[in-house]
Amino acid sequence: QLVESGGGLVQPGGSLRLSCAASGFTFKSYGMIWVRQAPGKGLEWLSYISPGSSIIYSADSLRGRFTISRDDAKNSLYLEMSSLSAEDTAVYYCARDRGYYSSGSYRDLWGQGTLVTVSS
């Protein structure tokens, strides 16, 4: 399973680090992604990291403010977020990625999500 943590209330311009703890599978063997969903909106892909962290892709819309990383020894995925604004308010999900990312991989395991609220 996947369990996200680290969400909460943060002031505009602030930073936050989300974590995703994996269990029940060989974490280091899988690509992982972060996806978010603003209130009442659809899914927005944020970032992908391959096994071994050799390949990382992030949405251009993030303008380099978010950084994905992983610690295979701790079976954990992270998302460092900075320069947060109200538009970043959303539920953030981590998910396990299967298949080859650039031919249309798929997410077969999702966390329950963690809510990030950016407000003063």
Add this chain to the structure above:
Amino acid sequence: QSVLTQPPSVSAAPGQKVTISCSGSNSNIGNNYVSWYQQLPGTAPKLLIYETTKRPSGIPDRFSASKSATSATLGITGLQTGDEADYYCGTWDSSLSAMVFGGGTKLTVL
């Protein structure tokens, strides 16, 4: 504005069939696998279809999917009230070097 275009909503009566379209381009659907996700209210997305037409174990055969050129379609037969959810398509876009999702379609079972 989503790269993949889905109808905002569809509806049908219990027991009927419904299809949900996902329109893209050669840089995404046209040359890559498509996956579909079901998101029940207040829950995380759930994988319904992967590699364009395959169902994970546990997904009933009422759910099916296909692709033609740059469009993909999810079909649901024998509609049940429990199928009321948001449905999303997803794939890789080679021009953007990004994973992309459709805007989502809300299914109402009348």
